[in-house]
Amino acid sequence: MPSAAASTRVEDAVYRRRGDLIELSHAIHAEPELAFAEHRSCAKTQALVAERGFSVRPVAGLDTAFRADYGSGPLVIGICAEYDALPEIGHACGHNVIAASAVGTALALAEVADDLGLTVVLLGTPAEEEGGGKVLMLEAGVFDDIAATVMLHPGPIDIAAARSLALSEVRIRYTGRESHAAVAPYLGVNAADAVTVAQVAVGLARQQLAPGQMVHGIVTDGGQAANVIPARAELRYTMRATDSESLRALETRMSGCFAAGAVATGCEHVVAETAPAYAELAPDAWLSETLRTEMTRLGRNPLPTELEASLPLGSTDMGNVTQVMPGIHPVIGVDSAGASIHQPEFAAAAASPSADIAVVEGAVMLARTVVALAESAEQRDRVLERQYRRAS
Structure with a gap:
């Protein structure tokens, strides 16, 4: 578990920015953009972290991909923000929630980066629905110095160690x-x-x-x-x-x-x-269980562990990331009245009060999970050693 001091600081930081994060989610939701053309959404996702002092730069030769860094610690943590939408049905996969929660996580971790020896990296990853932005960014070396990567995805239920095809x-x-x-x-x-x-x-x-x-x-x-x-x-x-x-x-x-x-x-x-192949998700066991604890602490009811592998949720280019480094892609539940992702009804749910709660609680969960990783000498050494092996 994260220490009381650091975990409280990141949680408080998310709640302080609650209004900004929800506004960001709604702004992205209101102007859906397709793969590799998410110019407005990309700029919106960068704005809050740029104001906070993150160093933002384009990467991988992609117009709507970016990397925003804060801090100089040896433990480099990536947080993936997605913001592409679907043709005709807009944000029916809720990527506006992903982007806003990722920004919230990055802002929160910036508050403790120096104390915990972190470099916080917000990654703007375009074209998840079609095009494989993360795969292209992996191939371009954008993830090379990152020890672990986290993100979350909205869905009808809570899943700590989500799987994909x-x-x-x-x-x-x-x-x-x-x-x-x-x-x-x-x-x-x-x-x-x-x-x-x-x-x-x-x-x-x-x-x-x-x-x-x-x-x-x-x-x-x-x-x-x-x-x-x-x-x-x-x-x-x-x-x-x-x-x-x-x-x-x-x-x-x-x-x-x-x-x-x-x-x-x-x-x-x-x-x-038509695009790079997507590998299956391989969620890191320790990060997943830490995230599960955070879900439960916030009163959520994640799917039992024994059922997670039997319920793969589509496919994602985050699978390629988790194949080469420790990472997680949990699902945070949104009240969608029975609708599933990629349905018009879920697009409406992605800007609902329930989705707003998911933005905030999702950022809290991810930030506290990263704090726990940074404060565990054993787990910190584990992910750093794997990163060093990958780099050598």
Whole structure:
């Protein structure tokens, strides 16, 4: 447990900034922006920490990614802020809550950074819904000096050690040959038929998918005119699995289904990744249990440990971060009247009084968890040693 002095200071710091944090959450929610175009949301997320004296700079060659540092201690802690939204349904994943709670955590930890030997790093991570901003930032070295990374995500229930599925997404393009659909259909090579064959193959393959594997997709181009044999058609498919090894097996299985469309129709086809693959979350056990204690202290009722692994919550590029360093991605409960994430009703819930409480309590929980890490000699040494090994 964190010491009374430091834990009280960070908690008090969050409550002092409560109004600012809720205002930030609502401001981001009111102007939803899509992946890699979150310019207003990125600027809003930076503003409060810049005023506090954090050193803010763009990173990874991405217009809407940033790193804001405070302090000079040897224990470097990252706090991830997400702020991208979804097409048409806005912040139905509640990333406004994520950004505001991350800012609250960073501001609180700045109050004790010198005393605890911390460097506090707020990371603005774009394009979680589509594009893998954290993966790109990892590859660019933005996380290299960070010993542990924390964040949280709103959802219908509280989960201390949340899990996720590994994910990859591909675009499949079929190329055939146009012809008049009535005058000379025999001269055409129908790319839309290739799409149909591929989808039937995927549907039939579902019976033999391994537990935890799933696949879902849409047709993004199926032709332009009913009386023209389409020479091009396109699918977009997402594949998920319990871990990266299972995902690779699923990708191999699906590649055969996509090829079947081309073979059956005589089309050519190309399969291309649309974004970096997402690894599954690997929550740090000690950080998760410390966060669970904080959830309970605040009167929340986190999902029992034995049920957490059986309830993976979609996919996230934070999984890639937790594969290379200690990290957590807990879920903080928001009253959504039965709605789940990625539903319009959850977008409304993400700016509700319940979500405002989640912003504040989430920042308190994360900040106190980091204090506990900094004050435990054993755990501090553990994460620093892992960081040194990773850097060497």
